[in-house]
Amino acid sequence: MATTLADVARRAGVSPATVSRVLNGNYPVARATAERVHRAVAELDYVVNGHARALAASSSDLIGVLVHDVADPFFGVIASGIQDAMAEGDVLAVVCNTGSSAERELRYLRLLRRQRARAVVLTGGSVNGPGHRDALVDQIAEFTATGSRVVLCGRPPLTGHDGGPLPGVVAVDFDNREGSRGLTAHLVSLGHRSIGYLTGPEHRTTSRLRLDGHLRALADAGLPAGDCPVASSDFDRESGRAGVAELLRRAPGLTAVVAGNDNAALGALAELRSRGLDVPGDVSVAGFDDLPFSLDAVPALTTVRIPLADAGRTSGMLAVGSREDPPGGVLTVRTELVVRDSTGPVPG
CATH class of the missing domain: 1.10.260.40 (lambda repressor-like DNA-binding domains)
Known part of the structure; x- marks a missing residue:
């Protein structure tokens, strides 16, 4: 018994x-x-009896962590940092894989609310579009109304329907725009004037912000955006290969490619090699995120570093209340340009 x-x-x-x-x-x-x-x-x-405790209290010892793709190192590093922050506490972190589905994200939020989760951490970019945004605001408002917390990690701050802050919600936001702007400015400083860009999924805030930073750097340098083609990718290796093929078709004289993340940059490197093009001798390539494999790529990848593990730990601490909320409910994580062997001067 x-x-x-x-x-x-x-x-x-x-x-x-x-x-x-x-x-x-x-x-x-x-x-x-x-x-x-x-x-x-x-x-x-x-x-x-955790279930009985949850019924007696307003929440349980459960923390939900929502990621777009659990197999993507970007989300794996963040989730590991979140769990590190909770290792000393009496809580259970459950990672939920949304598959980048807005509907699945909302469904997991409903399920976690039903389980009286103490907090939930939403990682990665959010879906653009008023329909999903309004539904997300409603779900979060119902979740936090019970005293639970929501932490946004790697996505912009979220406001209520009235434009005001949402109670119980804090954001650990990545400075995607300025990171991308600095990366493209680095290529411009090397003499590149025909720079192709591989953006991510059109509906993701991360894609929009990083593309915006790239376009701002072109404008800063007085380069017409029409001379620097943009192709879509899904932030993965295969779509990176296909995207570079599209860029080269539209601009055969391309001297540099900026990928919206490191996964797509790996695909770009593979496609350029298959065409007999040297990196960076013929075409420079750069990525974003500084994932663990970036240093071991051939050649080592120039990229923008986000301290993902630290951001995850910070998000975990905010979720369990072991760290004070940042002023205004928003903590902006700065990025850092990391120059390696995949970028160089324009070919002579």
């Missing part, structure tokens, strides 16, 4: 209410008493 709370109370010589107070940590109890309770719990191998 399973050990009950009453069994623990008898072993510790206290009332069941005192045991509940010690285990929930929501009421001051003398240290000696608390030690007796914890000792009794260990001796009897008592396991707290």
